[in-house]
Amino acid sequence: MAEINLFLIFLGSIGFDFLIGDPRFLIHPVQVIGFYIKKISDYLINNCGKNKNILFWGGLIVAISTIGMSFGLGKLIELIYFQSRNNFFCGLLIFFGLSSCIATKGLISSVKEIAALVEREENNDQNKRIIKEKVQRIVSRDVSSSSLEHLLRSSTESLTENSVDGIFGPLFWIFIGIFLMKFSIFLPGPLSLGFSYKAISTLDSMIGYKYDYFRYLGFFSAKIEDMFTFVPSRLVLITLPLVSPKINEYGSILKKSYLDGKKYDSPNAGISEAIFAYISGIKLGGKSKYKNEIIEKPIINANGDICTGKNIKYICQLILRLQFLWIILFVLIFFII
Structure with a gap:
């Protein structure tokens, strides 16, 4: 009965x-996670910035401690909930906790x-400034001198990559947690795994870079994120065509997306961007500015069209359809196994 209640809490949190x-x-x-990471990282950079070894191993401590505390808090709430026979307050914490792990x-x-904003006819200087400010909030690249075309591409690349980090990655690990707790309350559960994945994702977004101090400080955080996002990104690859009109091109799209996605340094970001690019018929990749350096990412779907506001809205629809499909599949798995 407790597992069913937990399952219903999970469904409610997705709806919320x-x-x-x-x-x-x-x-x-x-x-909270970001505050902890920033404080420890700033201390290491300010006091040990010239020592690569300290930054390297210090980064491991930052990663393990952040993930460990996140997992421990989630597991504690789960145990109290089960051992108190579905305590309402703990159930509420799980409800809001699971909801916070998903960013749909x-x-x-x-x-x-x-x-x-881009589709407005009055693309004056003030409107462009507002667009740049909003795009800068969701991307790590520098868009201060970007054209509207580049702003749309940047937004689309962020949307397609973060759909895995912010939606499908957490959903996958929450699914795994609910499934494991059918066997024992002492196994990792949905909140402990959800919090852990959120910590991993936050670590990667804050310190998982390949320049300056972060090349050493964020090494382990980036690698851990790669490992925990590996399966969710590939599940998105093989399931997204199922909710699109291009299902009849399933094999061809999968092959093209995988080959283009492999060109990226990240084992996951390229895969997720590529499958959305091929299904929506757009071209991604190209030059982007990071700090004072111009980075040219591999081109994905070279014959695709440039990104438009309409493409972004279509990709948002695909994300919602795929999320719905995943939930249906999980419900079937939960009650069959």
């Missing part, structure tokens, strides 16, 4: 995230807002 998103009256777990509403709303 889809309709409401992150409530402003609650402190988001990412804020926030991600889709932010890019749709950018698309709507």
Whole structure:
């Protein structure tokens, strides 16, 4: 019975995230995780920035401690919930905790807002400035001198990559946690794995870079994120065509997406960007500015069209359809096994 209650809490949390998103009256777990990562990382950079070995092993400590505390907090709440026979307060914590692990509403709303601004007829200087500010919030590259075309491409690349980090990655590990707790409450559960993945994703987004101090400090964080996102990104690859009109081109699209995605240094980002690019018929990749350096990413779907606001809205629809498909499949697996 407790497992069924947990399952219903999970479904409710997905609906809450889809309709409401992150409530402003609650402190988001990412804020707490980010505060801890920043404080420890800044200390290591400011005091040991010239020592690569200390940064390297210090980065491992930052990663393990952040993930460990996130997992431990989630597991503690799960154990209290089960041992107290479905305590309402703990159930509420699990509900909001699981909802905070998924970023459907926030991600889709932010890019749709950018698309709507770009589609306005009055693309004056003030409107372009607002668009750049909104794009800069969701990307790590420097878009201060970007054209509208590049801003749309940047937003699309962020949307397609973060759909895995912010939606399908957490969903996958939450699924695994609910499934494991059918066998024992002492196994990793949905909240402990959800919090852990959120910590891994936050570590990668804050320190998992390949320049300056972060090349050493964020090495382990980036590798851990690669490992824990490997399966979700490939599940997106093989399931996304199922919710698109291009299902009749299934084999061809998978092959092209995988080959183009492999060109990226990241084993996951290229894969997720490529499958969305081929299904929506757009071209991604090319030159982008990071700090003071111009980086040229491999081209994905070279024969595709340039990104438009319409493409962004279509990709948002695909994400919602795929999320719905995943939930249906998980419900079937949960009750069959």
